[in-house]
Every structure is written in structure tokens, then in C-alpha cells.
Amino acid sequence: MDIFLQQIINGxxxxxxxxxxxxxxxxVYGIMGLINFAHGEVVMIxxxxxxxxxxxxxxxxxxxxxxxxxxxxxxxxxxxxxxWGLERVAYRPLRNAPxxxxxxxxxxxxxVLQNVAMIIWGRNYLTFPPLLPSVAFxxxxxxxxxxxxxxxxxxxxxxxxxxxxxxxTKLGMAMRATSQNPxxxxxxxxxxxxxxxxxxxxxxxxxxxAGIMVGTYYEIxxxxxxxxxxxxxxxxxxxxxxxxxxxxxxxxxxxxxxxxLGAGYIxxxxxxxxxxxxxxxxxxxxxxxxLMFKPSGLFGEKTGDRA
Amino acid sequence: xxxKLSVVALSIASVFALGACGEKEAPKPVExxxxxxxxxxxxPEVTVKLGHVAPMTGPQAHLGKDxxxxxxxxxxxxxxxxxxxxxxxxxxELLAEDDQADPKQGTIVAQKLVDAKVTGxxxxxxxxxxxxxxxLYSDAGIPQISGSATNPKYTQQGxxxxxxxxxxxxxxxxALGEFAAKQGVKTVAIIDDRTAYxxxxxxxxxxxxxxxxxKVVATEYTNDKATDFKAILxxxxxxxxxxxxxxxxxxxxxxMAKQMADLGxxxxxxxxxxxxxxxxxxxxxxxxxxxxxxxxxxPLEKLAKGPEFKDKFVKKFNxxxxxxxxxxxxxxxxxxDSMKRANSVDPVKFLxxxxxxxxxxxxxxxxxxxxxDLMSGxxxxxxxKGGKLEYVTTVGAPVEVAKAEVAQAVAExxxxxxxxxxxxxxAGKGAVVAGAEAVKxxxxxxxxxxxxx
Numbered sequence: 001m002d003i004f005l006q007q008i009i010n011g012x013x014x015x016x017x018x019x020x021x022x023x024x025x026x027x028v029y030g031i032m033g034l035i036n037f038a039h040g041e042v043v044m045i046x047x048x049x050x051x052x053x054x055x056x057x058x059x060x061x062x063x064x065x066x067x068x069x070x071x072x073x074x075x076x077x078x079x080x081x082x083x084w085g086l087e088r089v090a091y092r093p094l095r096n097a098p099x100x101x102x103x104x105x106x107x108x109x110x111x112v113l114q115n116v117a118m119i120i121w122g123r124n125y126l127t128f129p130p131l132l133p134s135v136a137f138x139x140x141x142x143x144x145x146x147x148x149x150x151x152x153x154x155x156x157x158x159x160x161x162x163x164x165x166x167x168x169t170k171l172g173m174a175m176r177a178t179s180q181n182p183x184x185x186x187x188x189x190x191x192x193x194x195x196x197x198x199x200x201x202x203x204x205x206x207x208x209x210a211g212i213m214v215g216t217y218y219e220i221x222x223x224x225x226x227x228x229x230x231x232x233x234x235x236x237x238x239x240x241x242x243x244x245x246x247x248x249x250x251x252x253x254x255x256x257x258x259x260x261l262g263a264g265y266i267x268x269x270x271x272x273x274x275x276x277x278x279x280x281x282x283x284x285x286x287x288x289x290x291l292m293f294k295p296s297g298l299f300g301e302k303t304g305d306r307a
Numbered sequence: 308x309x310x311k312l313s314v315v316a317l318s319i320a321s322v323f324a325l326g327a328c329g330e331k332e333a334p335k336p337v338e339x340x341x342x343x344x345x346x347x348x349x350x351p352e353v354t355v356k357l358g359h360v361a362p363m364t365g366p367q368a369h370l371g372k373d374x375x376x377x378x379x380x381x382x383x384x385x386x387x388x389x390x391x392x393x394x395x396x397x398x399x400e401l402l403a404e405d406d407q408a409d410p411k412q413g414t415i416v417a418q419k420l421v422d423a424k425v426t427g428x429x430x431x432x433x434x435x436x437x438x439x440x441x442x443l444y445s446d447a448g449i450p451q452i453s454g455s456a457t458n459p460k461y462t463q464q465g466x467x468x469x470x471x472x473x474x475x476x477x478x479x480x481x482a483l484g485e486f487a488a489k490q491g492v493k494t495v496a497i498i499d500d501r502t503a504y505x506x507x508x509x510x511x512x513x514x515x516x517x518x519x520x521x522k523v524v525a526t527e528y529t530n531d532k533a534t535d536f537k538a539i540l541x542x543x544x545x546x547x548x549x550x551x552x553x554x555x556x557x558x559x560x561x562x563m564a565k566q567m568a569d570l571g572x573x574x575x576x577x578x579x580x581x582x583x584x585x586x587x588x589x590x591x592x593x594x595x596x597x598x599x600x601x602x603x604x605x606p607l608e609k610l611a612k613g614p615e616f617k618d619k620f621v622k623k624f625n626x627x628x629x630x631x632x633x634x635x636x637x638x639x640x641x642x643x644d645s646m647k648r649a650n651s652v653d654p655v656k657f658l659x660x661x662x663x664x665x666x667x668x669x670x671x672x673x674x675x676x677x678x679x680d681l682m683s684g685x686x687x688x689x690x691x692k693g694g695k696l697e698y699v700t701t702v703g704a705p706v707e708v709a710k711a712e713v714a715q716a717v718a719e720x721x722x723x724x725x726x727x728x729x730x731x732x733x734a735g736k737g738a739v740v741a742g743a744e745a746v747k748x749x750x751x752x753x754x755x756x757x758x759x760x
Contacts, residue, residue, distance in 0.1 A: 003545040010537040123368030143571045218534050220590050263538035276539050277528035
């Protein structure tokens with residue numbers, strides 16, 4: 001039982017990380033119908049900037065908590081600027097191009113960002129400074145840390161905050177209008193350039209937050225860390241219904257749980273025939289089954305022509 | 308239409324072929340005077356291109372760069388020596404390629420090197436890329452020496468061109484199994500990263516462990532890009548293993564050791580050469596304390612040329628040796644040494660000489676068996692202690708170990724003797740100084756007496 005509980009905790013934390021990244025994908029997709037494949041790299045940049053800033057300040061003798069907050073602020077600002085720049089350089093000129101074109105530039109931007117990060121931070125793995133105290137808890141034989149609790153809380157709060165933004169504010173209303181029909185929205189006085197830029201900036205800020213969480217949790221970072229993470233988070237977003245904020249959260253947590261339980265029990269259930277190397281296959285199998293019965297994902301709504 | 312096109316193509320091709328023939332014939336009369344030197348001309352300089360392949364991007368880029376640094380250092384030294392082979396001055400040139408630790412990319416860059424007509428290849432780093440690439444080199448007759456590919460399959464394919472300057476995983480797996488048994492471990496869990504290297508090492512360790520009476524209670528898998536191992540580690544925890552063996556690289560091993568500690572797993576961690584790096588300790592933090600890993604060969608400090616190489620490396624690249632750099636350095640040197648002995652830079656001529664190598668390298672005395680494997684490869688076990696790799700013991704190659712230990716004892720005796728001699732000299736010096744002072748005082752007294760007069 002303690003092992004099962006431990007696997008649930010493992011899955012929940014891993015899933016919350018996926019969810020936090022998936023929110024960034026879904027945010028942009030919900031408004032523009034564009035899959036921003038460079039989002040994983042924004043997460044990576046967020047982590048690496050925090051390492052540089054917080055690491056420097058800690059070395060300069062600043063208390064860890066302030067250094068961490070400074071790192072967070074700088075990395076969120078850098079990622080916001082990056083998100084704005086990405087949209088301005090790679091996507092806005094292609095707003096009316098065929099849908100495949102921005103997808104290609106997205107992949108291109110992802111490669112560019114990886115290589116820029118490699119030039120700036122080098123090829124080596126970097127250690128993330130321990131910004132949060134490593135307090136460990138034990139509950140029913142399962143071990144977990146304060147960082148894990150914070151990750152789950154942060155992703156839940158972020159989702160709540162985004163839901164509030166989209167459904168309760170004027171900017172959110174403009175976003176929903178742009179999502180439904182950009183041409184009509186602009187006729188109604190919505191500055192769609194500004195709305196889309198805002199979506200990118202907010203999505204990238206979330207990416208920075210996700211990056212800091214990932215960094216604090218694993219305590220390592222690397223210029224390629226965003227790639228797999230982005231892919232998994234994208235899968236989570238699709239599973240939950242891309243474009244839907246609650247769906248991204250649910251999809252992420254579901255994917256994390258499936259992976260943990262798959263890796264933990266698949267070997268015993270099949271009598272050793274399938275091992276833990278099938279955990280990804282298991283996760284994608286669930287995705288395929290969900291998409292067969294609900295092509296728009298678990299929470300996905302019919303988004304019409306733009307989806 | 309198609310027939311017509313092909314006729315056109317054929318005629319174009321034949322025109323080109325003719326053109327090519329014509330070009331070939333033209334320089335012939337020019338060549339003749341060069342072939343018969345009348346006056347001694349300046350010695351011709353021949354550039355020998357050596358290919359080097361390792362992952363320069365991706366999760367193992369830090370190890371790839373380390374390998375390349377080893378090769379760069381060797382090439383620079385060779386060029387500084389201004390070697391002459393076959394009457395020509397030889398200039399070595401390194402063609403460094405990036406295979407991203409990916410088998411597919413490995414064959415692509417291998418073909419690129421074959422097309423570039425390299426004289427020899429150093430690498431690749433990973434077994435997974437080395438094995439498929441070795442066929443291309445073998446077909447092209449290009450000698451290949453890897454400094455780090457340890458999967459036994461690499462040299463067992465029957466290729467005459469494949470060599471390695473590191474003990475293979477059969478030796479390493481056996482030694483690790485023996486070592487684990489000696490630690491009083493009863494049950495082991497095995498994790499591998501599904502690469503040719505990780506899987507091969509894990510399989511060999513399993514054999515070694517079972518041969519020593521250990522029970523394998525769990526076999527789990529991850530991949531060489533993963534960062535989260537909590538699910539498989541939790542399962543291992545439920546099987547209550549005394550020791551967790553990981554066949555894979557440091558980038559996964561470090562976080563794995565850390566996550567073991569997070570989950571409250573008390574088992575020891577044991578890994579092969581891929582995790583025996585400073586990077587492992589950097590990534591795993593304090594959680595790596597007390598765990599073990601193994602490395603083919605002897606520790607650099609215990610080898611005659613080891614400390615010298617370390618100094619050179621640190622001075623040139625302003626950083627620590629990660630892992631395989633000394634082995635890659637030796638691989639380049641063995642290649643050059645074979646060329647010297649064959650007195651030719653033609654692979655056909657110097658390839659047989661590689662097999663006959665007896666080279667006193669940085670990492671070992673290098674001789675190859677009939678497969679191209681390093682003979683008498685020793686395996687050393689290290690423990691992570693206080694952020695450093697501490698040498699524990701060496702398994703295999705008892706003669707070399709004994710020799711090294713004798714050498715160390717001799718060195719210690721020498722040091723002691725020197726110290727004694729130093730002390731004696733020091734005492735002597737004191738006496739001389741005292742004497743000199745006495746003389747000076749005497750002189751002063753004499754002077755004073757003279758002045759008084």
C-alpha cells in the first residue's frame with residue numbers, strides 16, 4: 001500500500017509539472033490555433049536564467065530566499081520578452097499563411113533557442129541552486145518533500161489564476177473573442193495584435209515558472225531539457241483537450257499518473273513480459289484510445305474552423 | 308519520353324566521363340619531374356586526416372567534448388614532434404564530427420568521414436553508435452580505434468579494422484559482480500538505459516552477479532534522456548534490493564542517486580564507467596556519498612604517465628578530465644605509432660601494424676588480442692567520497708596491480724630517503740651558517756682591533 005501511495009505521489013508531481021508546461025501550450029493554442037513548439041525551450045531558458053541569476057546572487061552573499069525571488073523575477077521577465085519576441089519574429093508575419101508554415105517556424109525557433117542556450121550556458125549539465133529548503137515528510141510509508149507539495153500547489157493555483165483571467169477580465173474577454181473569430185473581434189474594437197502578444201507573454205511567463213519548478217525539483221538543467229518536457233506536455237494538452245485550461249491540468253496529471261503506475265506495475269501485471277521500458281507506450285496507448293472516442297480530447301470543445 | 312531522357316542523360320554522362328579522362332591525362336607529364344627529384348627539394352608535407360566522432364550536442368555533450376579534447380591534445384603533440392613517415396613530413400588534422408549519441412546519426416557521420424577519405428577514425432564514444440559505424444569503416448578499410456565503446460559486440464563482428472583501448476563490458480561486468488558479492492550484498496536490482504552500452508553492461512553485470520550467488524530481484528529500464536526515475540525506483544524499493552546497479556551514463560545516474568535518497572532507499576548504488584565522473588557527483592549532490600562505480604584501467608595517479616597527462620590537460624583546457632579523454636589520447640597515439648612502424652600513412656599498410664601494437668600509453672600498456680580488444684584490461688573500483696572519486700581496489704590484471712603497488716612502495720621509500728637526506732643537508736647547512744657567522748665575528752673583531760691600532 002505504501003508503494004502504491006508512493007507511486008501516486010510520484011505521478012501527481014510529475015503530472016503537475018506536465019500540467020504547468022501544458023498550460024502554456026494550451027493558452028496559445030486556444031487563442032491562435034497555433035502549436036508553439038518552442039514553448040519547451042522557453043521553459044528551458046527560464047530554468048537556465050534562474051540558475052545564472054540566483055547562483056550569482058547567492059555567491060555574492062545574498063540570502064537564498066531573496067536570491068531565489070530575484071531569479072524568479074528576472075527569469076519571468078526574460079521569458080516574457082522572449083515570448084513577445086517569438087511572436088513578433090516567427091509568428092506574426094505568418095498570421096495569414098497556411099497553418100503548416102507557423103508550425104515549421106515554431107520548430108525552427110525551438111532549434112535556434114536550443115543552440116543559443118548551448119552557446120551561452122555550454123554543453124554541461126548545470127546544477128540548480130537549492131532555493132527551497134529540502135524538508136521531507138513521511139506519510140503512510142510514502143516519502144515526499146516540500147518541493148513536491150509546492151509544485152502541485154503552484155500548478156493548481158496557476159490554472160485557477162488563468163481561468164480567472166480568461167473568464168473574469170476584460171483581456172480574457174478579448175482573448176475569447178479573438179479565439180472565436182479574429183476578424184470580427186478586430187471589427188469590434190479588439191486590438192488582436194495586442195491580445196495575441198499578451199497570450200504569448202503570459203504563456204511564456206508560465207513557462208518560466210514551470211522551468212523554475214522543474215529546476216527546483218530535479219536540481220539539474222541542460223540546454224536540451226525543454227525538448228522531452230515540451231513533447232510530454234504537448235501530449236498532456238492534447239489528452240485533456242488542447243485549448244482548454246482545465247483540460248491541460250487534467251491531461252497533465254493523468255499522463256503523470258499513467259506513467260508512474262505503468263512503470264510501477266506493468267511488469268508485475270504482465271508477469272515480466274513487458275517491462276518498465278513500456279511506460280511511454282502505455283501512456284501513448286491511453287492517448288490513442290481517448291482520441292479515438294473523443295477526438296478533441298477529454299475536455300476539448302468543438303473549436304470550429306480554427307482548431 | 309523516359310527513354311529519350313535516359314538517352315540524353317547517358318550522353319551527358321559520357322561527355323563528363325570523357326572530360327574526366329581528358330583531365331586525368333593532362334597532369335601526367337607534370338608529374339614525371341616531381342617523381343624524379345634532381346635537387347633535394349623541401350620535404351613534402353603530407354596531411355593525415357583523422358576522424359573523431361562523439362556526441363557534441365545532446366545530453367552527453369560534456370563527455371563528447373572531453374573525448375575531443377583528448378584527441379586535440381594528442382594531435383597537437385604529434386604535430387609538435389614533426390614526425391616523418393615515408394620521407395614526408397606528416398601533419399595530422401582532426402576532422403571532428405558530432406553523432407549526437409544517436410546510432411542513426413552515427414552512421415551518417417561515419418559515411419561522411421569515409422567520403423572525406425580519412426586515414427583513420429578515433430571513436431565513436433558510445434557503443435550504440437560505434438557498432439553500426441564500424442561496418443562502414445570496415446568496408447572502406449579505414450582503421451578505427453575507440454577509446455570508450457565497451458560493448459563486447461564491437462570487436463566480435465569479425466572486422467579487421469575495429470580496435471579499442473579500453474577493457475570491454477564482459478570484463479567490467481564480471482569485476483562488478485565480484486565486487487558486489489564482496490560487499491556482502493545479497494539482492495540486486497538492475498536498471499539500464501536501453502542503449503547498446505547500458506544494456507550490454509547491465510547484462511554482463513547480471514551474469515557476473517548471478518555467478519557470485521547474488522539474486523536479481525528487479526530489472527527496470529529507463530532511457531538516456533530521462534530525468535525522472537521515481538516510478539522505477541519506487542518499484543525497486545518494494546523489492547527490497549540491497550544494491551541498485553545502473554548501466555548508463557552520468558547525466559541519468561546522478562539524478563537517480565538523488566531520487567533514491569529522496570525515496571528513502573538505503574541500498575548502495577553501483578555503476579560502470581559511464582557514471583564514474585565528477586559530473587555524476589555534481590548532479591547527484593550529497594546523495595552520491597558512499598556509492599561505487601568502476602572504470603576500466605588503473606587510476607591515472609597510479610600510472611607512470613598519468614599525473615603528467617592530467618597536468619597537461621588541465622593546463623590546456625582549463626578544466627578537469629571528465630572521463631575518457633586519456634583513453635582517446637592513447638587511441639590517437641596508437642594510430643600514429645602504427646603509422647610510424649609501418650613507415651606509411653596508407654591504411655592498407657599500417658592496419659596490420661595496429662594489431663601488433665605494444666605501446667606504453669597513459670592509461671595502460673596497450674597490446675591487442677586477435678579481436679582488437681585490449682589485453683589484460685584491469686578494472687578499478689572507486690567510491691564517491693566527499694565530492695571526489697576515491698580509489699578502492701583493482702579487480703583483474705593482478706600483475707599490473709602488483710607492479711603498480713611495488714612502484715608506489717618504491718616511490719614511498721624514495722620519498723622517505725629524500726626526506727632523511729633533506730634533513731641531513733638542512734642540519735649541515737645550519738652548521739655551515741654558524742661557522743660562517745663565527746668567521747665573520749672573528750673578522751669583525753680583527754677589523755676592530757686593526758682600527759683601534
